[in-house]
Amino acid sequence: METDVTSIDINAIIEVMAEDLKSHMARNKIVEPLMIGVHTGGLWVAEKLHERLGLTKPLGEIDISFYRDDFTGIGLNPQVKPSKIPGEVEGEHIILVDDVLYTGRTIRAALNEIFDYGRPDSVSLAVLIDRDARELPLHADIIGLKLDLSPQKQVKLTGPAPLVLETNRN
Amino acid sequence: MSSSKQPASTSFKAPDSSCLQLDEQGRLRHFLTTEGLSKDVLTEIMDVAESFSTVSNQAVKKVPVLRGKTIVNLFFENSTRTRTTFELAAKRLSADVITLNIATSAAAKGESVLDTIRNLEAMQADMFVVRHSDSGAAHFIARHVAPHVSVINAGDGRHAHPTQAMLDMFTIRRVKKEFTNLKVAIIGDILHSRVARSQIHALNILGAKEVRVIAPKTLLPSDVDSLGVHVYGDLRSGLNDVDVIIMLRLQRERMGGAMLPSEHEYFECFGLTQAKLAYAKPDVTVMHPGPINRGVEMDAAVADGPHSVILQQVTNGIAIRMAVMTLTMGHNRVGGR
Numbered sequence: 001m002e003t004d005v006t007s008i009d010i011n012a013i014i015e016v017m018a019e020d021l022k023s024h025m026a027r028n029k030i031v032e033p034l035m036i037g038v039h040t041g042g043l044w045v046a047e048k049l050h051e052r053l054g055l056t057k058p059l060g061e062i063d064i065s066f067y068r069d070d071f072t073g074i075g076l077n078p079q080v081k082p083s084k085i086p087g088e089v090e091g092e093h094i095i096l097v098d099d100v101l102y103t104g105r106t107i108r109a110a111l112n113e114i115f116d117y118g119r120p121d122s123v124s125l126a127v128l129i130d131r132d133a134r135e136l137p138l139h140a141d142i143i144g145l146k147l148d149l150s151p152q153k154q155v156k157l158t159g160p161a162p163l164v165l166e167t168n169r170n
Numbered sequence: 171m172s173s174s175k176q177p178a179s180t181s182f183k184a185p186d187s188s189c190l191q192l193d194e195q196g197r198l199r200h201f202l203t204t205e206g207l208s209k210d211v212l213t214e215i216m217d218v219a220e221s222f223s224t225v226s227n228q229a230v231k232k233v234p235v236l237r238g239k240t241i242v243n244l245f246f247e248n249s250t251r252t253r254t255t256f257e258l259a260a261k262r263l264s265a266d267v268i269t270l271n272i273a274t275s276a277a278a279k280g281e282s283v284l285d286t287i288r289n290l291e292a293m294q295a296d297m298f299v300v301r302h303s304d305s306g307a308a309h310f311i312a313r314h315v316a317p318h319v320s321v322i323n324a325g326d327g328r329h330a331h332p333t334q335a336m337l338d339m340f341t342i343r344r345v346k347k348e349f350t351n352l353k354v355a356i357i358g359d360i361l362h363s364r365v366a367r368s369q370i371h372a373l374n375i376l377g378a379k380e381v382r383v384i385a386p387k388t389l390l391p392s393d394v395d396s397l398g399v400h401v402y403g404d405l406r407s408g409l410n411d412v413d414v415i416i417m418l419r420l421q422r423e424r425m426g427g428a429m430l431p432s433e434h435e436y437f438e439c440f441g442l443t444q445a446k447l448a449y450a451k452p453d454v455t456v457m458h459p460g461p462i463n464r465g466v467e468m469d470a471a472v473a474d475g476p477h478s479v480i481l482q483q484v485t486n487g488i489a490i491r492m493a494v495m496t497l498t499m500g501h502n503r504v505g506g507r
Contacts, residue, residue: 063221066233066496075500076235078214082224090229116230 005147005155010163013128013144014045018052020142021095021126030122033093036060038110039081041099041157045128045144048163049097058086067109083113090118099157101127101143104136129155129165190312197501200312200321201494203330204372212375216340218493219486225262226488235496236263239296243269244286244311245324246302251460251484252324252334256299259491265297283307284314291316297499298322305329305364320498322491328364328391334459335368337490339376341483342414345455349376355408355450356399357384357440358418358467361391361429365459366418374398384408386440388429405440409449417442417458417467433466442468447477455479 025033034057037046043061050059065080096110107125114120126142131149149155154168191200191207198211225233241260245253253269260267272286287298297320300308305327312321325331339349346352354373360366360383373381383394384402394401402408409415420436430436447454456468456477464470473480 065221066225066235068235071235071500076218076496078218080218080221082221084224085227112234116228116232118229 005165005167008145008165010128010157010165011048014048014163015052017045017126017128017142017144018049021049021053024124024141028093028122028124030093030095030124032056033095033124034060034085034087034089034120035095035097036062036085036110036114038096038098038106039063041128041159042097044157044159044163045099045126046097047160049095049126060085062110062113064106064109064113067113069105069109085114085117088118089114089120092118092120094120094123095126096123097126099127100129100131100155101125101138101140102131102133104134104138107138108136128157131155190309193501195501198494198498199501200308200323201332201498202308202312202321202323204332204335204368204375205330206371207375209375209377212336212339212372215336215490215493215497216343218497219336219340219489222262222489222492222496223486225492226485232262232264234264236260236265236499239263239265239499240294241265241267241297241299241495242290242295243267243299243324244290244301245269245271246283246300246307247325249301249325251487252301255484255487256322256324256333256491259488259495260299262488263492263495265495283311287311287315291319295319297495299324301325303327320495322494322498325364328362328367330368331364332368332372333487333491333494334365335372336494337483337487338365338369338416338457338459339372340490341457341479341486342455344482344486345479346413349373349378352378352414353380353382353412354378354414354416355382355384355402355412356416356418357405357408357442359389359420360385360394360418361389362421363418366416367397369416370397370399382408382412384440386430386436405446406449409446412450412454414455414457415442415447415450417456417462419459419461420463420466433463437466441466442472444469444471444475447472457483459483 035046035050035055037043039061046059062083063081065077124141127140128144130140130143130146156166158164158166191198191202193199225231243253243256257267257269298311299322300311301324307326308321308323315321323330323332356366356369370381381399382402383399384405454477456472458480462473
């Protein structure tokens with residue numbers, strides 16, 4: 001029996017994520033990190049985390065469409081948005097935020113893009129949902145919720161207000 | 171340069187098929203002309219260009235989207251700016267790019283072009299960027315390439331220069347936000363200008379309020395009335411209340427002789443000066459596709475002044491070309507690998 005994802009309280013999860021992120025930063029001696037949200041769902045989660053943690057550096061946003069590994073197969077996402085990384089990446093501690101971590105391919109693309117802006121000191125990954133079906137050796141440092149869904153099932157975050165998870169009906 | 175004494179040649183079949191550049195889903199697979207395209211397609215090109223415009227902020231000014239693709243610039247006609255920005259655009263997309271400057275030989279056109287194409291296809295080229303002094307050259311090549319190959323028109327004869335038009339539309343949109351309230355005046359050598367034709371089509375498709383052309387009668391094409399523009403022979407009345415001024419280069423290399431009395435007289439009547447700029451709206455934007463003949467088309471003070479966005483046009487040209495290359499290549503996977 002799978003969870004009905006639409007009834008999950010996203011804001012409550014983000015609150016817990018914020019607390020976990022605080023401990024993570026303390027443990028790793030990260031002060032003033034640069035937070036970057038992945039378009040579009042990841043950016044919504046990042047906006048909330050950024051506000052809750054009272055981070056001083058402006059929030060960055062990246063769209064990984066130009067870095068995807070499936071351009072030859074599916075072409076360009078026509079809704080591509082400009083990436084905006086405020087200030088320098090070089091020497092920063094980055095907190096990368098996405099809504100759903102699944103195969104890991106989006107995060108690989110995001111890492112590639114970030115490194116084209118400079119060499120960060122570290123990158124931590126915070127995700128709202130972790131679907132356990134990685135195709136790449138990546139893991140998240142902060143996980144809002146682990147969901148065990150059948151491979152046919154797709155889950156995505158809709159928003160920006162309210163933030164609600166949606167699935168297809170398979 | 172070589173075609174200075176002859177009128178625009180008709181050795182290629184006249185370009186008719188704007189459907190040639192769209193796939194079954196109505197998406198771009200070649201980019202040959204702005205004529206006949208939808209507002210959605212032109213808007214998509216500008217939206218994608220907007221996303222590419224931040225790539226130049228990266229320490230590594232590159233995205234991997236066309237990694238492993240081979241782009242061949244086929245320049246049958248001289249060009250510096252267009253060629254350079256197409257090369258830069260391809261490199262920023264991580265494609266491999268080569269540029270061939272091929273002198274036109276009037277005797278062997280149609281056949282030799284096809285031979286060139288077949289040879290380059292045999293080297294697994296994925297895209298041709300074509301500039302040619304004959305109208306219809308890019309269409310001709312697009313009709314004959316392998317199904318997975320895209321063709322971009324980088325200027326053909328007097329016919330079209332769609333990436334220049336789109337970089338101009340993109341520049342206008344970035345300054346003015348919307349097209350619906352804009353009065354745009356295009357000034358100068360309309361007759362020889364493929365840029366003007368592509369701009370006029372694009373402005374009308376994007377819903378500009380009014381498109382004007384201001385030129386001496388000798389530099390107007392005979393079909394000017396069918397283009398959807400208002401024609402002015404006098405600069406002052408033509409400039410009245412306009413939001414955007416697009417100056418065209420006097421294409422001296424394409425002119426016979428009797429078309430202009432003298433450059434001095436042309437500048438007196440149609441050259442843009444600070445004083446004449448006052449007839450337009452106070453926040454008027456001044457554009458020029460380059461290269462500028464200073465003191466012929468416009469004063470240096472206007473070209474370098476606060477209304478001028480001429481250098482922004484150059485920067486925007488890279489993003490627009492990146493967008494067109496990515497969109498055509500992304501949609502064109504029939505038989506692709």
